[in-house]
Amino acid sequence: MEKVNNKKIILLMLLSSIFWAGAFIGGKLAVEEFPPFSLTFLRFLFASIIIFFVMVKYEKKDWHLKREDYPVMIFLGLVGMVGYHILFFIALKHTTAINASMIAAINPLLTTILAAIFLGEGLGFARMGAIIIALMGVIITITRGDFSIIKNLNFNIGDMLMIVAVSCWAVYSIVSRRVMSKYSPLILTCYSFILCTIFTLPFALLERPSQFLSQTTILGWSSVLYMAIFPSTIGYLVQQTSIKEIGPSRTAIFINLVPVFSMVLSVIILKERITFLTLIGGIMILSGVYLTTKLKNPNYIYSEVKVSEKS
Helix, strand or coil: CHHHHHHHHHHHHHHHHHHHHHHHHHHHHHCCCCCHHHHHHHHHHHHHHHHHHHHHHHCCCCCCCCHHHHHHHHHHHHHHHHHHHHHHHHHHHHCCHHHHHHHHCCHHHHHHHHHHHHCCCCCHHHHHHHHHHHHHHHHHHHHCCCCHHHHHCCCCHHHHHHHHHHHHHHHHHHHCHHHHCCCCHHHHHHHHHHHHHHHHHHHHHHCCHHHHHHHCCHHHHHHHHHHHHHHHHHHHHHHHHHHHHHCHHHHHHHHCCHHHHHHHHHHHHHCCCCCHHHHHHHHHHHHHHHHHHHCCCCCCCCCCCCCCCCC
């Protein structure tokens, strides 16, 4: 019976990896019709409603926040949710979904580096080597092999914003450890979603929704709903079940497949091109991420991750 359950979990995690990969495609399509704050607000409005009812039904512990945790939760909502997703959507206006997904894959590396700096967690030479390999892959990805871009600081703004976005999520991953012992991942995610919705509402109103909502298409709304339902909600719930049933290490293997699926979907749906250097950069990034997380049992959350978010 256990083997059957594990097979189901593995199949569901494969499906969830495709859902998360699809967030880059959905985001790329949606940013053509929605400005960033409105897009973030709508995505997490729908996601908050769904995951709130899931939390109320299945969370047996007291899911009310303690007053002393308000500042941390507000910080997590602002940096991890608002910060990441606003930058993510703006980045997608200027770079490809392939590049965005490859850069997003370095989230566990940045989290590892921040944990070493601020929490005193050891790196070791092997993990440092793996991180360097992945970062070299990022350099190849964002320069496309033209290293004069580094000399002239002529980077693609979308690639740079995506790096900042992933840094925001890495900070979220570190700071959230302060409250992880008090609340379940479901509670933390639910409140992060709700806070993101609240924080983005006034800025969404400033974007004058009356001027663009009448022009949005079925494709645009479908992209928003897709991101709210599949990566943010279903993908997250399957991931948490997978961590419980087959462990964080095996779950992380499927999360590392997200950039691969994103690349395939980008070619099929968005007609983006894969170059030889894109493949080389991607292989180096994924190899570095895999080695880094393999050398220390991982329990990280992919955002667009992660989405939950870790996107």
